[in-house]
Amino acid sequence: xxLTDEQIRHYHHEGFLVLPExxxxxxxxxxxxxAQRILxxxxxxxxxxxxxxxxxxxxxxxxxxxxxxRLGRHPRLIEPAMQLVDGPVYIxxxxxxxxxxxxxxxxxxxxxYGTWARDDLMPEPRALNxxxxxxxxxxxxxxxxxxxxxxxxxxxxxxxxxxTTSYPLWTLDNATVARLAETGGMVAPTGAAGTVxxxxxxxxxASPSNIxxxxxxxxxVSACHVDNHIRRxxxxxxxxxxxxxxxxxxxxxxxxxxxxxx
Amino acid sequence: xxLTDEQIRHYHHEGFLVLPExxxxxxxxxxxxxAQRILxxxxxxxxxxxxxxxxxxxxxxxxxxxxxxRLGRHPRLIEPAMQLVDGPVYIxxxxxxxxxxxxxxxxxxxxxYGTWARDDLMPEPRALNxxxxxxxxxxxxxxxxxxxxxxxxxxxxxxxxxxTTSYPLWTLDNATVARLAETGGMVAPTGAAGTVxxxxxxxxxASPSNIxxxxxxxxxVSACHVDNHIRRxxxxxxxxxxxxxxxxxxxxxxxxxxxxxx
Numbered sequence: 001x002x003l004t005d006e007q008i009r010h011y012h013h014e015g016f017l018v019l020p021e022x023x024x025x026x027x028x029x030x031x032x033x034x035a036q037r038i039l040x041x042x043x044x045x046x047x048x049x050x051x052x053x054x055x056x057x058x059x060x061x062x063x064x065x066x067x068x069x070r071l072g073r074h075p076r077l078i079e080p081a082m083q084l085v086d087g088p089v090y091i092x093x094x095x096x097x098x099x100x101x102x103x104x105x106x107x108x109x110x111x112x113y114g115t116w117a118r119d120d121l122m123p124e125p126r127a128l129n130x131x132x133x134x135x136x137x138x139x140x141x142x143x144x145x146x147x148x149x150x151x152x153x154x155x156x157x158x159x160x161x162x163x164t165t166s167y168p169l170w171t172l173d174n175a176t177v178a179r180l181a182e183t184g185g186m187v188a189p190t191g192a193a194g195t196v197x198x199x200x201x202x203x204x205x206a207s208p209s210n211i212x213x214x215x216x217x218x219x220x221v222s223a224c225h226v227d228n229h230i231r232r233x234x235x236x237x238x239x240x241x242x243x244x245x246x247x248x249x250x251x252x253x254x255x256x257x258x259x260x261x262x
Numbered sequence: 263x264x265l266t267d268e269q270i271r272h273y274h275h276e277g278f279l280v281l282p283e284x285x286x287x288x289x290x291x292x293x294x295x296x297a298q299r300i301l302x303x304x305x306x307x308x309x310x311x312x313x314x315x316x317x318x319x320x321x322x323x324x325x326x327x328x329x330x331x332r333l334g335r336h337p338r339l340i341e342p343a344m345q346l347v348d349g350p351v352y353i354x355x356x357x358x359x360x361x362x363x364x365x366x367x368x369x370x371x372x373x374x375y376g377t378w379a380r381d382d383l384m385p386e387p388r389a390l391n392x393x394x395x396x397x398x399x400x401x402x403x404x405x406x407x408x409x410x411x412x413x414x415x416x417x418x419x420x421x422x423x424x425x426t427t428s429y430p431l432w433t434l435d436n437a438t439v440a441r442l443a444e445t446g447g448m449v450a451p452t453g454a455a456g457t458v459x460x461x462x463x464x465x466x467x468a469s470p471s472n473i474x475x476x477x478x479x480x481x482x483v484s485a486c487h488v489d490n491h492i493r494r495x496x497x498x499x500x501x502x503x504x505x506x507x508x509x510x511x512x513x514x515x516x517x518x519x520x521x522x523x524x
Contacts, residue, residue, distance in 0.1 A: 138450075140407050188402050213444075
């Protein structure tokens with residue numbers, strides 16, 4: 001699994017890259033089954049929405065679930081990440097974001113690196129998100145919204161939002177979002193389950209609440225160059241990981257091969 | 263301005279019809295300038311969001327603003343409405359919905375006729391919405407979402423929602439929305455400013471909050487067959503109008519001709 005020079009150029013220019021249906025229906029069905037099971041459990045890693053009931057995000061599933069452990073070492077996710085940060089990567093964060101039907105809440109306008117730098121002292125923005133759609137993402141179920149090319153602005157001023165949602169986040173003010181969107185515009189990449197979205201850790205993004213009857217589950221593997229590991233350990237290790245060893249990829253059929261062998 | 267047989271068939275089959283850029287940039291600029299001025303005023307007809315600050319909707323602008331008075335008699339809006347209800351129409355409701363940048367809130371899943379029947383005793387669903395986009399509608403600024411063909415279900419069970427937003431509405435429960443979307447799917451019609459969207463008063467629809475930096479102002483002219491006028495007058499007359507006389511159309515250039523003459 002190698003990105004082409006054109007794909008790499010697009011990522012660096014726009015701040016993101018879409019790889020439609022990179023994973024097949026069998027792989028997605030396996031992962032989404034596990035994801036919904038995890039989201040329905042009560043454990044500290046599964047953060048609820050403000051309603052106290054709906055699962056918002058499950059952290060670190062690769063540390064306690066076999067399918068997601070294999071996904072965290074999948075060459076279709078990790079090799080592109082290595083190409084884009086130009087070296088070996090470790091997993092800084094691993095999230096299953098539910099954006100549940102009817103009840104999934106907003107993620108405010110932010111840069112992921114804004115939080116990783118301020119809370120975790122990640123030295124440089126040599127990191128990215130590799131997002132895998134476990135369900136179809138449409139205009140109707142709370143798609144991610146990107147401001148193209150906003151990653152070129154570097155780390156922007158942000159405020160620590162403890163009120164809007166159940167999860168603390170360093171967020172941008174409206175004037176900054178408006179200024180960036182004035183030049184960059186805004187896109188809401190959609191696609192079938194199995195689609196992968198790579199985006200720079202400084203790309204400004206958000207997602208609205210989901211008022212549709214369909215869940216919109218996405219797995220985010222946040223990959224960071226191993227030399228660029230975090231320096232502060234104030235957040236729980238299931239939010240900001242401490243294992244800085246390079247990810248060692250499994251085979252391309254690692255998700256379905258074990259199932260086939262059973 | 264006449265709809266074709268194919269357009270009429272599409273409306274009755276799907277419950278809605280999109281007419282891209284039916285109004286030109288000069289007409290839209292005039293109307294949107296007036297709309298933003300009205301939305302910034304303090305008067306009973308301008309309902310605020312729950313934040314008490316952001317304008318949510320301005321009612322009855324055709325009764326106190328010259329440009330909207332002319333729009334309410336515009337042949338490009340009224341003649342299609344007459345074709346679709348097969349006879350003369352009066353204006354039951356006239357709304358400018360702001361869906362303001364960053365702060366515009368959700369409209370819950372509902373049928374307009376659900377509220378018109380229960381609150382105003384409109385006898386039959388012989389009415390429709392004629393919506394004119396005063397700004398571009400994209401996937402990012404809180405587009406309307408329709409469940410195609412849901413108008414064929416007739417008036418559905420609904421509950422009076424007084425809590426979710428600042429405006430009371432008879433809304434559908436999640437199970438009903440999920441059931442209808444299972445067969446009908448869901449669409450979010452987008453388009454340039456000037457686009458007109460006609461939809462049946464029993465079509466199930468909603469719109470999410472607007473987290474983008476762009477307003478999404480839409481004017482809704484709710485046209486009802488004159489024989490089908492409301493029988494109960496419990497809501498203010500600026501929400502549910504009492505003038506049941508057939509709308510008498512002006513000329514096609516009625517919006518811009520007076521300006522040209524000034």
